[in-house]
Amino acid sequence: MGVSHSYLTRVEAQRLLGVTTFGMWRLVRKYDKFPKPDERPYSPFNRNQEPEEVWDATQLYSWAARTAEFAHRGAVLLRHSPENSAPGRWLGHRDTPRGPALDWHTEIGVIRLVHCGDSRVATDIASALASNGNKDSVVTVCALYGDMGLGGPALVAADTAHPDIEYEAGWDDVATYVGQVLPWWPDLLRLPSLIRAWKPGAQVAMVEIPANDNEKVLRRVAANESFDVTSRVAATDMANGIRNNRIDNTNHEIEIFCMEGYGDRPNQVVPGAVPDTTHHPLPCDGDREALQSGWHKLALHTHPDAVAALEVAVGREPDLLPFGAVTEIPVQPGTISDRWTRRLTMCDPTAAHAVLAQDAKVDAFFIDPLTDMPVLCAPGDGGKQVWRFYAPLSLPAGGAELASVVLHHTLWVLTSDGHVHPAPCTPAEHLWWGDGWGDRASEAASVVDQLLTDLSAIVDLHKHWDAPKGLTDLFNEEHKKGAELTRATLLHARMTPPRTR
Template sequence: MSDQLGTSDIARLLGVSRPRVWQLRKDPTFPESAGRDEQGREYWYESQILRWAATTKRDLAARAPLLFRPASGQGAYYLGTSMVDGYVILNWDSELGRICFLYRPRGMEAGRIVHALNKLLPKTGADAMVGMDAGFHDAWGPELRAVDKAHPDRHYHPRWTDLAQLLGMPVPYWPSGLTIPREMARWRPGSPPLVLPPRHPALDTGPLLRLVSDSPDGSTVAAAALELARAIDAQAAMGARSDIDLLDEAHDREAITLAATLLQVEEAPDVEEYWLRDGWAQILKRTDRLAEDCVDLALRWNSGRYFPFSTPNHLDPERSAEAAEFISRLQPAERTAAAQVFDDWTTAGYWTDPATDLPVITTPEGEAWAATPQRLPAQSPLHTVILRDQQVWIRTSDGTLYLAPEDGDGLTWGYRGNGPTTLAMLLNRLLEDINAPAVRSLREEQPNPGLLRMAERVPQDEGGVFTRDQLISARNGN
């Protein structure tokens, strides 16, 4: 509530005339003005006026938010939790009416709290509904937003102390990552904090753990699935710890009770990358729904870091002879979990590239999309690089054509920027080792100056073809 209110604004807020406001200002309890505007006129903040009306003037109290009004101290009766539209609602029956505090198990998106309050207020029978505005913390603690049934168009910022004095008890606080509905239903006033394992608000690790339990002990599949589940849980734990630390710094800490705390688990040992890549390679070849769910989680978590491929590439045989050659060698295939990389695209057929065993789809419109390798399974060295139609192709000395490896920044040319820099770094790697991994980050190494100049000078529209000898010459500064 940062709007500056003048006399007319206060009159509208309280539903009285301007002369009445002038009379009220003579009351010694009337709040001091918050300052003067550029014209020298005094102004007040809405919260100042409403808090004063709630506690001082009985005939004006009805205009004030319910949570600003004083309570007798008899306390409220806790009614437990309910689920409404995917939200967990904590309910109290207080002397001033039904109070509801909402939580979203998947986490509240910043700025969405007002929408949630408006949506749930008429569905819960609440006289006042409260929730936290995610991502914002003020001096008193996690920032609260509230709305009353009596004034559904007005949202306000109560303090935790406001809510606690009405409830007659500290308000339960659930850190992010610990808002598990069945556990929240167990909480009762006065109970010690529940000790819970973390749960990511947006990613359900259940499919990964089911895959672990269904896989042989010691298998790479189990290792890959468990490593991802632990990584997701670790981020959830970090969020919960951050929330708890912030809570301990809050000025209103005594008005807040920690409803749940984090179960401490041993840090998982690192898993070798080759082990993870083997496990995901096996998962990607499966055709069951569980494997698809796990692949979807990996894509959402880190874009499939340990997959043998990265983002799909559009192939246009009319614009590129290389794309036509690539498409001509494809073989029909059944759908596997690897098809999740194509998201929810409408698909007419599934194919595989026999040179890389990577997935390709065709659409009803006849378009082809191929998963881009993260490294090439080639057996012979680089022979030629083809830059065509915004795609980079690699032909090895045995004549096999590949899409160039990508993982992160795209491969482009014809200007100064990340794309040509990434291309120069990749070409330098492939000259040394055809099986080298794609460039994940520009911080991994410095590009070769000669290859970088070449990549920056190739015409964007025309592209170009460069032999191994030409690349080596450019690398040597010739």
């Protein structure tokens, strides 16, 4: 994205401007705005490179175009354009290695506009033309910059005379040479078939937004009768949300890039295609509990599509899943975590296990029978085994209460009826303690505050910074690994006013 930079040595700069060494010396004294040289940027690929005086190629090429004496040697689209120029002639589309382009014959030669926003598109295509004889007589190649300029979408240009030098060009300048408004396609509708089919005066195409991979996965689940109906409804709901977002984002993109213009000067741009909104918006954001139930059943499934759908949900809306934050701790006999792992039950992997494992090698799969959380044992760094698991969102209470908290890699909750649990934590947070380099351990304080009141509480960390300041101060201290904080200690901290700082 954007203009790629290149540099010219003194000899190359003289060749570009058509001057001698003395002529170069004269330019520095004649023109106050003549670009100043710099030292060639450091390159890790050429560590023995000697210091050398170089010019930014884009800066020098642009200066030349705006200076009467050298305009004929400068950037083509930055030169002073002729007045009352004749309208250009559309030459149709041309396929390029970076996608289809539209060609226009103008008074300055053929302008090729490639509807692609990747880096070095203009340079790559201009270089290919120059090295292959430029049979189409293209004078400059334009590609999308990916931003908005004053007269329309911003462009990057590279002239076939100097293909390695890119510069930013104005959409309205190109439109002036062409003699008409130019089409622009939003990212999701920048399809080769649509660009190839466009002709001047064509009606704006109304096109269905293509489904992305995530939507395709969810639609497959929704159509698969081997899944529970609640899971299929949950997958449909999320797929509809993805489709709605993509249409809304595309419409917003069109509003930005195809705006009418500034003041009395209209932008010379029209959308080449717009999304089909016949059924927009699709129904989504249904009953939260029903959706959570559907995703819970998918998490327990063993079908590969359930795994793929769960990966989509983890990245898009993890709050719908019955799992908290991913946690990893070393396998250490004799520790508080060892007491917890002794109750784990070995099992066959489910979709939840597969998503938790990702591509890692796994030695064994487990489930916590008290919280239903998936757990796996896998090799960690240096070959040492680790436990990886989802933190629960809540704990089973059964009339018990929080007895103490142990600090060992994460927070561990000991209950009055003798059980040990990893502390609950929401998917987007993490539990820690000690000096946070200016940050505060408010997440841990908030979880403990809620569990002191109700051991079975479904923890909510949206406003964890509002946790009791005394508890936050307690967890902000540097405790030894394995330190145990009793219920009495925690309750006292919760009632303690914040420390003065």
